[in-house]
Amino acid sequence: MAGEVLDGVTSDPVTMGWMVGAPPPPEKRILAARADHMRFPMIRWSYSNMRSFVASANVAAGGTGTPYPRALRPELAEVRFTPIGASETMSIEEALIRNFTDGILVLHKGTVVFERWFGVTGPLTRHIAFSVTKSFVGTLLEMLVGEGRVDLAARVDEVIPELAPSGFGSATIAQVLHMTTALDYSEDYTDPNSGIGAYSAALGLTPRPAGYGGARNLWDYLATVPGAGVHGEKFTYRTPNTDVLAWIITRIEGKPLPQILSERLWQPLGMLGDADLIVDEIGTPFAGGGLNLRLEDLLRFGEAMRLGGLGVIPEADVARVRTGGNPAHFPKATYPDLPGWSYGSQWWHAHDNHGCFTARGIHGQTLWIDPVAEMVVARFASHPIATSLANDPHSVPAWGALAQALMA
Numbered sequence: 001m002a003g004e005v006l007d008g009v010t011s012d013p014v015t016m017g018w019m020v021g022a023p024p025p026p027e028k029r030i031l032a033a034r035a036d037h038m039r040f041p042m043i044r045w046s047y048s049n050m051r052s053f054v055a056s057a058n059v060a061a062g063g064t065g066t067p068y069p070r071a072l073r074p075e076l077a078e079v080r081f082t083p084i085g086a087s088e089t090m091s092i093e094e095a096l097i098r099n100f101t102d103g104i105l106v107l108h109k110g111t112v113v114f115e116r117w118f119g120v121t122g123p124l125t126r127h128i129a130f131s132v133t134k135s136f137v138g139t140l141l142e143m144l145v146g147e148g149r150v151d152l153a154a155r156v157d158e159v160i161p162e163l164a165p166s167g168f169g170s171a172t173i174a175q176v177l178h179m180t181t182a183l184d185y186s187e188d189y190t191d192p193n194s195g196i197g198a199y200s201a202a203l204g205l206t207p208r209p210a211g212y213g214g215a216r217n218l219w220d221y222l223a224t225v226p227g228a229g230v231h232g233e234k235f236t237y238r239t240p241n242t243d244v245l246a247w248i249i250t251r252i253e254g255k256p257l258p259q260i261l262s263e264r265l266w267q268p269l270g271m272l273g274d275a276d277l278i279v280d281e282i283g284t285p286f287a288g289g290g291l292n293l294r295l296e297d298l299l300r301f302g303e304a305m306r307l308g309g310l311g312v313i314p315e316a317d318v319a320r321v322r323t324g325g326n327p328a329h330f331p332k333a334t335y336p337d338l339p340g341w342s343y344g345s346q347w348w349h350a351h352d353n354h355g356c357f358t359a360r361g362i363h364g365q366t367l368w369i370d371p372v373a374e375m376v377v378a379r380f381a382s383h384p385i386a387t388s389l390a391n392d393p394h395s396v397p398a399w400g401a402l403a404q405a406l407m408a
Helices: 074-078 092-098 132-146 173-177 195-203 218-222 240-253 257-266 295-306 315-323 392-407
Strands: 056-059 101-108 111-117 275-278 291-293 342-344 347-349 357-361 365-370 375-381
Touching: 056 257, 056 291, 074 092, 074 111, 074 392, 092 101, 092 392, 101 295, 101 392, 132 173, 132 240, 132 257, 132 291, 132 295, 132 315, 132 357, 132 365, 173 240, 195 218, 218 240, 240 257, 257 275, 291 295, 295 315, 295 365, 295 375, 365 392, 375 392
Parallel strands: none
Antiparallel strands: 056 275, 101 111, 101 375, 275 291, 342 347, 347 357, 357 365, 365 375
């Protein structure tokens, strides 16, 4: 109906009939040439099918993984909590719909206790994780630090001379890792003229505008990002930092990032399935947000981080990740619903009495780790608003309520 505002129920991709038919009727087709795959409500189908729209490289699993045991507790859907800034409570089930959830798994002491799937997303789906990808990259970088192969105090241009002309060149690797670089770059998803727009054009995630003359791959683009200010003074969320980290990792390892992910994490952790990593036209990986994987494999990564690495990620490296960043560098005005938090090693840290830390991606992608409650939550979503600020008021207290219910 014209003018209808779609919610988590009415936007269901099965109900809407996207890409159904042989061929699908014109009004139900999602076309990369029109950037349909990045527009709501089509994203409710496309985020579970990104290989249909963009190039990707394979992250191979070893074929040895087994699913987590299940002891499902459907009553957890009725756990109630009060959203941030609200006076009325809502249930976990209501929050899942409100936040356009595609799939959720809750692991407690190594057993899946809650599992829900929506729309076209299921256990075998490789759903895009967006910036959750950053936490995989940050963890790999910390592993190289632990091996003595990366010096966090070194300048970026000492490892990647190609970035000497850019704002990244004079930053230390630690400043890139914790996103305290000072750059002339804006990550405003609502402004097509912001830095994220030029970054996306270089990546080719959506069609480039007519007459486009900018960078046509991520490595060329990174060399054009100028500096602005003094490094190390404050945290500012900027995705290209992660691509610089990936460049450092691949330069040191001498292998493509998908192969490193496979050898370092996917195979030794026993992931259940292969993953896809979006690449640009020359094969540069979209390290800042291009990972597409199964939800249970995301859960497995979180459980490894909860349990000290499981012998795959060295315990000392996990400990550095879990330390977090400097809360004094965290801009309170930018994240009003995350008081006392920090950003460090490409992870978000609550610094609460449970030591919670999380990987987050636009449109609602989440990996939430609560060490005290022995709980890990993995969620895929396709929220119409990109920024996590749109779902934090419901999601953050929901995870706390689940933890309390599991500890009771």
